[in-house]
Amino acid sequence: MVPPLPRTVIIDYYDSYTNNLLILFTQLYSDSEVLRKVVVIKADKYDWPTFRREVIPNTDCVILSPGPGRPDHPADIGFALELLREHPVPILGVCLGHQALGVAFGGKIMNTPKITHGHVVRVVPVSPPLGPFASPIWPAEANAGFDAVVYNSLAIDPASVPSELEITAWSDPQNGSEPTIQGLAHKEFPLWGVQYHPESISSTRGNSLLHAFLDKVHEFHHCPPVYPRLEKQIVSACTYRVAASAAPTRSTSPVPGLNPVREKARLQLAERRFGDLGKERETSEIYERVVRTETNRVGEIWLDGKSPSRPTTTSLTAPTFVITYALSTRTVNLYTPANPETPAASLVLHGGETFWSWFNAGQSALAEKVDGEAGGFRGGWVGWFTYEMKEESLAGYRRPPQAVVERVDAVWSWSDKVLERREDGEWIARAVIADSGSPTGADMLDWLHSNGVEFGVSAASADEFISKAEDALKSAPQPFTTPTPAFPQFRPRISGETHMSRIDACREAIREGESYELNQTMSFIATLPPDSDRYATYIRLRRFNPAYYSTFISFPGILTPKGRGLHVLSSSPERFLQIIGDVIEMRPIKGTARRVQPGQCVCVPGRGCGGTDKGSEACIAEAKYEDERRGKELSEDLKERAENLMIVDLIRSDLLSCCVPSTVKVPQLIALESYGVHNLVTTVRGTLAPQIGAVEAVKRCFPPGSMTGAPKLRSVQLLDDFEEHYPRGIYSGALGYISLCGSADLSVVIRTMVLEGDQLSIGAGGAITWLSEREGEWKEVLTKVQSVVGPLEGL
Numbered sequence: 001m002v003p004p005l006p007r008t009v010i011i012d013y014y015d016s017y018t019n020n021l022l023i024l025f026t027q028l029y030s031d032s033e034v035l036r037k038v039v040v041i042k043a044d045k046y047d048w049p050t051f052r053r054e055v056i057p058n059t060d061c062v063i064l065s066p067g068p069g070r071p072d073h074p075a076d077i078g079f080a081l082e083l084l085r086e087h088p089v090p091i092l093g094v095c096l097g098h099q100a101l102g103v104a105f106g107g108k109i110m111n112t113p114k115i116t117h118g119h120v121v122r123v124v125p126v127s128p129p130l131g132p133f134a135s136p137i138w139p140a141e142a143n144a145g146f147d148a149v150v151y152n153s154l155a156i157d158p159a160s161v162p163s164e165l166e167i168t169a170w171s172d173p174q175n176g177s178e179p180t181i182q183g184l185a186h187k188e189f190p191l192w193g194v195q196y197h198p199e200s201i202s203s204t205r206g207n208s209l210l211h212a213f214l215d216k217v218h219e220f221h222h223c224p225p226v227y228p229r230l231e232k233q234i235v236s237a238c239t240y241r242v243a244a245s246a247a248p249t250r251s252t253s254p255v256p257g258l259n260p261v262r263e264k265a266r267l268q269l270a271e272r273r274f275g276d277l278g279k280e281r282e283t284s285e286i287y288e289r290v291v292r293t294e295t296n297r298v299g300e301i302w303l304d305g306k307s308p309s310r311p312t313t314t315s316l317t318a319p320t321f322v323i324t325y326a327l328s329t330r331t332v333n334l335y336t337p338a339n340p341e342t343p344a345a346s347l348v349l350h351g352g353e354t355f356w357s358w359f360n361a362g363q364s365a366l367a368e369k370v371d372g373e374a375g376g377f378r379g380g381w382v383g384w385f386t387y388e389m390k391e392e393s394l395a396g397y398r399r400p401p402q403a404v405v406e407r408v409d410a411v412w413s414w415s416d417k418v419l420e421r422r423e424d425g426e427w428i429a430r431a432v433i434a435d436s437g438s439p440t441g442a443d444m445l446d447w448l449h450s451n452g453v454e455f456g457v458s459a460a461s462a463d464e465f466i467s468k469a470e471d472a473l474k475s476a477p478q479p480f481t482t483p484t485p486a487f488p489q490f491r492p493r494i495s496g497e498t499h500m501s502r503i504d505a506c507r508e509a510i511r512e513g514e515s516y517e518l519n520q521t522m523s524f525i526a527t528l529p530p531d532s533d534r535y536a537t538y539i540r541l542r543r544f545n546p547a548y549y550s551t552f553i554s555f556p557g558i559l560t561p562k563g564r565g566l567h568v569l570s571s572s573p574e575r576f577l578q579i580i581g582d583v584i585e586m587r588p589i590k591g592t593a594r595r596v597q598p599g600q601c602v603c604v605p606g607r608g609c610g611g612t613d614k615g616s617e618a619c620i621a622e623a624k625y626e627d628e629r630r631g632k633e634l635s636e637d638l639k640e641r642a643e644n645l646m647i648v649d650l651i652r653s654d655l656l657s658c659c660v661p662s663t664v665k666v667p668q669l670i671a672l673e674s675y676g677v678h679n680l681v682t683t684v685r686g687t688l689a690p691q692i693g694a695v696e697a698v699k700r701c702f703p704p705g706s707m708t709g710a711p712k713l714r715s716v717q718l719l720d721d722f723e724e725h726y727p728r729g730i731y732s733g734a735l736g737y738i739s740l741c742g743s744a745d746l747s748v749v750i751r752t753m754v755l756e757g758d759q760l761s762i763g764a765g766g767a768i769t770w771l772s773e774r775e776g777e778w779k780e781v782l783t784k785v786q787s788v789v790g791p792l793e794g795l
């Protein structure tokens, strides 16, 4: 029987897996019960005297989360040792929390004999069973051993286990190394710890462990029929409880207390489908005719999505204004077509406002005014958040010394008119019509409005656009004549040796327990020769390396520290986050292997053509065989699978911060997808909690976990240092659309050329784990860059 749910405080040591514990709760209780009774609180939210005075009397049990660092470092573990020694309520420690239990009573920390992150090990409870494994709730058959995932560099030294504690489980020596302690229990008090991660997607018996713990908690409190609600002030300290903290910020209307008056200004979504018209046409030609000829625009956008084997929707549009944001001065600049090189207006954000909250409130207000079918890009925002926007999204982030130069840290442009090409080739013209006036009602909208910006166009203007699109589709095809010049040769910004020494530093940090995985990156640079056409360069890119998120975005007027003009030529294969209706999906990629290129001969003497008859049937068959072999090898590689699993668990936890807890699921775990390179891809999906706007959801998951490593916060801070605070910029950020209706689709910005002035750059990196080899990782970086820009200078 499942006991009534006690009030549970989960203390989060800034781990990226903590929220996943909520999933275990939802396997035993309903979402609404979990939302009422379980809170996640950051470890530094309270000091010990305050926690003891205000939280302890209002909680029935505590869970200590996993985390980076060591339980014998007060900076990492806060007041946990005092709490454990005083044990006013039952406590369950997970990984770092478990290690803290050992240390609190005198145990010592050592490096585990085999540092392992993201691997499944066999955990074997001692016999006769003790602690949780002796509970009547715990399935007896699991005492023969069960599979669980571990993420640890450190462990309690078995020789140091204090006499008050007993070991409840070991890792199976058949795991290939000396057994390590996997469970501890206090002999007298209800204090338990597990070294493994019961909440990982690939662990078994997670909810049995939680059930056994809660049963113990219930017994400790003499089995009351029901537990009280959590106090308000504890609830408001909770970090995942979406409804509490997601209310739009500082919206200036409606007036509280009044029935909301249905505002006059509404936005209609109009569409015109063209059936078979122009289905056979080249997208580039229509783009040139419809978008590039537009005069009232600040740039051009081609959300291309040119995947060879996975059809995607394409959107073409000429944005009518663009806003940029600079973190260092907290300034928003507005550029309009009247003078695309000088901001028409600037605004400094004040107080607790961030660009995220300001944008979210504006977009949420817009979404409320939309009439028409949601889903996909219906007009609205296209742009990106650079990696540096983590400064305003990541709770606990220690800001670097402010950059002297004012960078362009976020860019979002607006489009009312979009020409879409559906997956099946059909063209659709879309327009946002505002015949009843432009909406206001949030700071962002009011500011834009006061600077002459209108959302939506008149019905007449929409008709004009539809006719223009129709004319283009009906026009006589003209062959593409723009020459597509070769890419300039890129060179690494730092040497391979330097990158590899940073890899060593990453591994050292992992050895010390500071991180489980670090996505270390660097950049490659080139100068675009004068007279080069960036559009033509993009055309070359989409031929050379078509990808699911292929994109061309160009703002010639924006001023960057490297010169005027900011352009993105992207061939990212990776989805960061998609929202359709209330379904949110993320698709992290981890695990990359080189493919056999079309026409490449990989035959060796005795196989295929033996290297003597390139292009022959035997040669082609061997190339196919070798390509598949590389894919299979990647899928079965334990190191690559572990890298992927680590990010999957992190992404689940990110989604739990904005979704209804029980809805966060992994429909596809570690699948092979092969486009320009072979990749391992996982799909994680959930239902967005009510009141969470699209921008807020992006913020809660930003920066993309596959570009940081895990745990996210500590890994990001370490990488900042290792990468010497060189800004990653658009690379590693998120790029795509946020439709005014609330749908969104953003890629993780990888495999992408960024052009600022005439300076081109492309970033690349890879996940470093304890098992990484510096040469292999360096090669992986080169593989990724070469898949986009071809041969590199001097390499």
Ligand SMILES: C=C(O[C@@H]1C=C(C(=O)O)C=C[C@H]1O)C(=O)O
Residues within 6 Å of the ligand: 519, 521, 574, 588, 589, 590, 591, 592, 706, 707, 748, 750, 751, 763, 764, 765, 766, 767, 784
């Ligand atoms: C860091 C990059 O890629 C990331 C790292 C990957 C990996 O380690 O296998 C795969 C895809 C991306 O999430 C990059 O392409 O620059």
Ligand SMILES: NC(=O)CC[C@H](N)C(=O)O
Residues within 6 Å of the ligand: 065, 066, 067, 068, 069, 070, 094, 095, 096, 097, 151, 152, 153, 154, 155, 512, 513, 514
């Ligand atoms: N996952 C964890 O909690 C890790 C704990 C500790 N930092 C270690 O590496 O062992």
